[in-house]
Amino acid sequence: MDLACSILTATGIILMYVEAAMDGELVTLSDMSFPVSVLEHVKIGGGPLFEPHFHDHHLQFFRFLSGRARIFCDQREYEMESSEVLIVNRGELHYGEGLSDELRYFVFRIDIDLLSSYGIFPCGERYLSPLRNGLVTFRRRPVGDGIRRLLDSVVERCRRCDEGYELGVLGGVFGLLEELFRSCGVMSLVSSDVEILMRKRQALSAVFEYVEKNYREGVSLPEAADIAHMSVGHLCRLFRRSTGRTFVDYVNRMRVEKAAALLSLEGCNVTEAAMSVGFDDVGYFSRVFKKYMTRSPRQFIGDDRRYFL
Numbered sequence: 209m210d211l212a213c214s215i216l217t218a219t220g221i222i223l224m225y226v227e228a229a230m231d232g233e234l235v236t237l238s239d240m241s242f243p244v245s246v247l248e249h250v251k252i253g254g255g256p257l258f259e260p261h262f263h264d265h266h267l268q269f270f271r272f273l274s275g276r277a278r279i280f281c282d283q284r285e286y287e288m289e290s291s292e293v294l295i296v297n298r299g300e301l302h303y304g305e306g307l308s309d310e311l312r313y314f315v316f317r318i319d320i321d322l323l324s325s326y327g328i329f330p331c332g333e334r335y336l337s338p339l340r341n342g343l344v345t346f347r348r349r350p351v352g353d354g355i356r357r358l359l360d361s362v363v364e365r366c367r368r369c370d371e372g373y374e375l376g377v378l379g380g381v382f383g384l385l386e387e388l389f390r391s392c393g394v395m396s397l398v399s400s401d402v403e404i405l406m407r408k409r410q411a412l413s414a415v416f417e418y419v420e421k422n423y424r425e426g427v428s429l430p431e432a433a434d435i436a437h438m439s440v441g442h443l444c445r446l447f448r449r450s451t452g453r454t455f456v457d458y459v460n461r462m463r464v465e466k467a468a469a470l471l472s473l474e475g476c477n478v479t480e481a482a483m484s485v486g487f488d489d490v491g492y493f494s495r496v497f498k499k500y501m502t503r504s505p506r507q508f509i510g511d512d513r514r515y516f517l
Contacts, residue, residue: 234248234249234250235247235248235314235363235366235367236248237366237377241322242322242374243318243319243320243322243323243326243378243381244316244317244318244319244362244377244378244381245315245316245317245319246314246315246316246362246363246366247314247315247317248312248313248314248363249311249312249313249314249315250310250311250312251275251306251310251311251312252309252310253306253309253501253502254305254306254307254308254309254502255305255306255461255465255500255501256303256304256305256306256461256465257277257304257305257306257311258303258304259303259416259420259462260280260301260302260303260412260416260450260451260458261301261302261303261413261416262299262300262301262302262409262413263296263298263299263317264298264299265298265319265320265321265322265340266298266317266318266319266320267295267296267297267298267317267318267320267339268295268296268302268315268316268317268318269293269294269295269296269314269315269316269355269359269384270288270293270294270296270304270313270314270315271293271313271314271315271316271356271359271360272288272289272290272291272292272293272294272311272312272313273290273291273312273313273314274290274310274311274312275289275290275306275307275308275309275310275311275312275313276288276289276290276306276307276308276311277304277305277306277307277308277311277313278304278305278307278452279294279302279303279304280301280302280303280304280450280451280452281294281296281300281301281302281303281348282297282300282301282302283301283449283450284348285452286348287307291356292351293351293355293356293359294348294351295346295348295351295388295392297345297346298320298339298340298342298345299342299405299406299409300345300409301409301412301413301450303450303451303452314359314363316359316362318381318384318385320336320339320340321340323336323381324336324337324340335385335389341399342405342406343399344394344395345394345395346388346392346393346394346395347392347393347394347395348392349392349393351392352387352391354387354391355384355387355388355391355392358380358383358384358387359380359384361376361380362376362377362380362381365377365380408446411435411436411437411438412436412446412447412450414435414436415432415435415436415443415447418431418432418435419432419458419459419462420462423459423462423463423466423485423486424484424485424486425486426486427459429443429444429455429456432455443455460496460500461500463485463486463487463496464485464496464497464500464501465500466484466485467481467482467484467485467487467493467497467505468497468501468508470484470485471505471508471509478490478493478494478505478506478509481493481505482494482505493505
C-alpha cells in the first residue's frame with residue numbers, strides 16, 4: 209500500500225499526517241519534551257492491538273471511533289465499541305485485542321511527571337502529586353460526554369495545528385483532569401498498597417520481557433515463574449487475570465504476530481517465517497497462524513490489507 213506522508217513542525221512538536229487511499233488521515237502528536245501525546249490507530253482484522261504493559265508516568269485514554277475491541281486492564285475485561293472511552297491509570301497493566309474487521313481508535317497519554325514539573329501551584333500539590341505518586345486512581349465508570357468532547361477538541365487542535373495550539377492542548381488536558389476529579393470518582397491508596405501493586409506489576413513485566421527475548425528459542429513456564437518469584441500456579445492465575453490468556457496462548461499469539469510482520473516483508477516465505485519465530489513444524493505453524501489470524505499464512509500473504517496492522 210502506498211502511503212503519502214507529510215511532516216509539519218511547530219515549536220518542537222512533530223505533527224505527522226499519514227494519508228492512505230482507503231483510510232484518510234492518521235494523526236500522531238508525539239514529542240518527549242511535551243506532556244501530551246495523541247496517536248490515531250487503525251487495525252485491520254482481529255487480533256492483538258498491543259502487548260501487555262504498564263506506564264510508570266502516564267495517565268492514558270482510549271477513545272474508540274469505530275469497530276469493537278476487548279481491553280484487559282488491571283485484571284478486568286472491558287468490551288469497547290464506537291464512541292466509548294476507557295481510562296487507564298498510571299501503573300495499570302493493560303492489553304488489547306481487536307474484535308472487528310476494522311477498528312479505529314485514539315490513544316491519549318498524559319505524562320504526569322512532566323506536567324508536574326511545570327510547577328503549577330497550588331493545583332500541582334493538591335491534584336498532580338497524588339497522581340504522580342500513585343496514591344489516586346480514577347474509577348472506570350461509564351465516561352460522560354464531557355470527557356469525549358474534551359478529547360475530541362484536543363484532536364481537532366492537533367489536526368489544525370494553528371498558532372498556539374499547544375496551549376489549547378494543555379488547556380484541554382487540565383479540563384480533562386477537572387472532569388475526571390469531578391465526575392469519575394477517585395480511589396485513594398496508601399503508600400504500602402502502591403508498593404505491593406507495583407511489585408506485582410513489575411514481576412509480570414519481567415515475565416513479558418523474558419518471553420519477548422526468548423520466544424524464538426522456546427520459553428519455559430517454570431523459568432518464567434522463577435523470574436517472577438512466584439509458584440507456577442500463582443503465575444498462571446495472575447497471568448490469566450491480567451491478560452485474559454493462558455501463558456501458552458500468550459506466547460503463541462506473540463509468535464504469530466511476529467510471523468505476520470515477517471510475512472508482510474517482500475520475499476519472506478512461510479517456512480522462513482515459521483522457523484524465525486520458533487516453529488519447527490510448518491504444518492503446525494500454519495494451523496496456529498490460522499487460529500489467531502482467521503486465515504492461512506498463504507492467504508495472509510495474498511491480502512493487501514495485511515500491511516495495515
